[in-house]
Amino acid sequence: MNSETDLAPAVASILEAARTRAGGDEALDVDAQSLPDALERAEADGRVPVIAEVKPTSPTADGTREDDPVELAEAMVDGGATAISVLTEPSHFGGSPEALERVREAVDVPVLRKDFVVREAQLDVVDADLLLLIVRFVDDLETLIEAARERGFQPLVEVHDRAELETALEAGAEIIGVNNRDLAKLEVDLETFESVAPEAPEDVTLIAESGISSPADVRRMREAGADALLVGSAIMDHGAADSDVTENTRRLTQTESAPTAADGDSED
Numbered sequence: 001m002n003s004e005t006d007l008a009p010a011v012a013s014i015l016e017a018a019r020t021r022a023g024g025d026e027a028l029d030v031d032a033q034s035l036p037d038a039l040e041r042a043e044a045d046g047r048v049p050v051i052a053e054v055k056p057t058s059p060t061a062d063g064t065r066e067d068d069p070v071e072l073a074e075a076m077v078d079g080g081a082t083a084i085s086v087l088t089e090p091s092h093f094g095g096s097p098e099a100l101e102r103v104r105e106a107v108d109v110p111v112l113r114k115d116f117v118v119r120e121a122q123l124d125v126v127d128a129d130l131l132l133l134i135v136r137f138v139d140d141l142e143t144l145i146e147a148a149r150e151r152g153f154q155p156l157v158e159v160h161d162r163a164e165l166e167t168a169l170e171a172g173a174e175i176i177g178v179n180n181r182d183l184a185k186l187e188v189d190l191e192t193f194e195s196v197a198p199e200a201p202e203d204v205t206l207i208a209e210s211g212i213s214s215p216a217d218v219r220r221m222r223e224a225g226a227d228a229l230l231v232g233s234a235i236m237d238h239g240a241a242d243s244d245v246t247e248n249t250r251r252l253t254q255t256e257s258a259p260t261a262a263d264g265d266s267e268d
């Protein structure tokens with residue numbers, strides 16, 4: 001499925017590497033922590049639900065952070081992160097399954113495995129609470145969603161436009177991420193989320209992904225209906241090796257004041 005001729009060269013190369021990467025030998029059996037429950041807890045204590053991402057580098061990052069992934073994840077949780085995303089892609093993002101394994105042992109929040117899974121056996125590399133599946137890159141989404149659920153993962157299904165949202169819904173996705181970054185040009189546009197979100201049914205957990213860097217961006221995505229935000233670069237701050245990850249997280253999680261009775265009755 002899904003034409004590759006219009007992908008940015010970096011993305012085409014990521015995909016090529018993903019296709020040849022080995023999977024596991026045996027189906028995993030994970031005991032996942034619920035993301036929707038974690039989001040509710042965050043809302044209840046007045047934190048903006050942020051999934052903070054441990055991403056050592058990326059094709060669009062300014063540099064690489066060599067920090068220990070566990071220290072980064074703990075700093076994010078201290079800053080109020082509701083969940084942690086860990087890149088496990090090794091060749092373009094500096095990630096590893098071991099990093100995720102260690103993070104998941106260390107923190108008490110749901111952990112998302114961020115990778116380019118294209119075949120069922122690649123689900124069986126490392127336990128995680130959530131697992132990313134990218135609509136554009138998988139051939140049989142429904143089968144992969146089911147295979148992920150059979151193993152106990154909560155699939156987070158990533159879309160970039162309304163047609164992909166339709167595909168995700170038809171395949172039974174319940175947690176959907178709208179990626180503001182266009183994989184063809186690698187450019188970010190927050191309008192992407194604003195244009196896709198209104199088409200999603202109420203009962204879907206909707207996550208705004210990429211390009212969220214300021215409290216104003218957080219408010220904008222929340223107003224457009226985001227149940228949670230996935231933030232990497234603004235928290236990792238790749239260009240500044242000693243940047244305070246806890247502080248970077250806190251400024252996004254504390255953007256909204258504590259909920260009041262009136263706020264609870266939101267109209268969107």
Ligand SMILES: O=P(O)(O)OC[C@@H](O)[C@@H](O)c1c[nH]c2ccccc12
Pocket residue numbers: 053055114115116158179209210211212230231232233234
């Ligand atoms: O660093 P940002 O702009 O805050 O974006 C985080 C996350 O959305 C991004 O890393 C991402 C979204 N979808 C992906 C798929 C694979 C790897 C990475 C990603």
